[in-house]
Amino acid sequence: MSFPIEIIDRLRQCRVVAGFSVDHVDHAVPIAEALLAGGIDAIELTLRTDAGIDAVKAICQQVPDMLVGVGTILTPDAAAAVAQAGAAFGVAPGLNRRVIEGAKDAGLPFAPGIMTPSELETAIESDCRFVKFFPAEASGGVTFLKSLAAPYKHLDIEYFPLGGVCVDNMLDYLRMPEVTAVGGSWIVNKQMVENGDWAGLQSRSAEVVNALKTGGER
Template sequence: MEFPQAILSRLRTSGVVAGFSVERVADAVPIARALLDGGIDAIELTLRTDAGIESVRAICAEFPEMLVGVGTILTPETAKQVHAAGAAFGVAPGTNPRVVRAAQQAGLPFAPGIATPTDLELAIELGCRFVKFFPAEPCGGIEYLRSMSAPYKHLNIEYFPLGGINADNMLLYLQEPNVLAIGGSWIVNKQLVESQAWTGISARAADVIKRVKESVKR
């Protein structure tokens, strides 16, 4: 299924999606609260730990105002679980037709990962018009994205770059018309989570939002 315009509009307005994984379910709600307190209301919780799905449920139940995306969806069954957990959308590092179709069947808006023109054409064939560009910086960064996406500009594909993006280079991506939002994995710092320094995460989120508002018209 195509992404609902309401979600795409939220992502464009947010600009920055905080990406993180959760080691303990007990940390999920405090992390989400810290991000909201800092002004970030969109996340990509990656399923890289056993606490992933339960953490999605907890955040969705506690913060209906948070736009909850889930990443690292690698199997059709996981796509169904993510939808049942209440997530607003899902993403993956690559383009697996079986996973894309399962997400579509479940009614989960889904952005597959692309890194090459071949990846992008496969995603387009599967009906996707919003895709994750991953890993963004190792692939060549914003210059590579501009060149790679140029032949498909008339199709109005929109991109969600992640991988190697930070506070110093994020504005280069957000100033591109076809970049809807970027993923920021540096915001939820692992050491801050381990020490439960939630105000530190809020401060990092607030700094990001301040930079975006000062430099990017969205």
């Protein structure tokens, strides 16, 4: 299925999506609430722990103003579980046709991960016009993404860079018209989560939002 324009528009408004995983389900809602209070209203909760799906369910049910995306979807069954949990969209670090088809079958808007022109063409062939560019910085960053995107500009591909993106380089990506939003894994500090420092996490969220505002328009 194609990515709904309303989600693309929401991501373009958010600009930064907070990426994180949770070890304990009880942390999920406080994290989401702290991010939201600081001004970040989109997340990518990764399925890297056993608590992942239950955490997605909890946030979807208890923090309805948060746009909930789920990352590290590696199997068709995971895509189905994410859809059933109520997530708005899913992403993966790589491109797997079986997962793309599984997401389509589950009705889950899905962005596969790409790094090369060949992977991008495979995504396009699978009707994926919104893709995760990963790992962004290790692949060559903005310079590489501009070169990658150029031959496909007429196809209106939207990119979601993650991996090495931080407050110091996020605006470089966001100035590219092809970039919908960036993923920020630096925002949710694990020590703060372990200490229950939700006020500190809210402040980190607010700092990112302020940096977006003071960095100028694209």
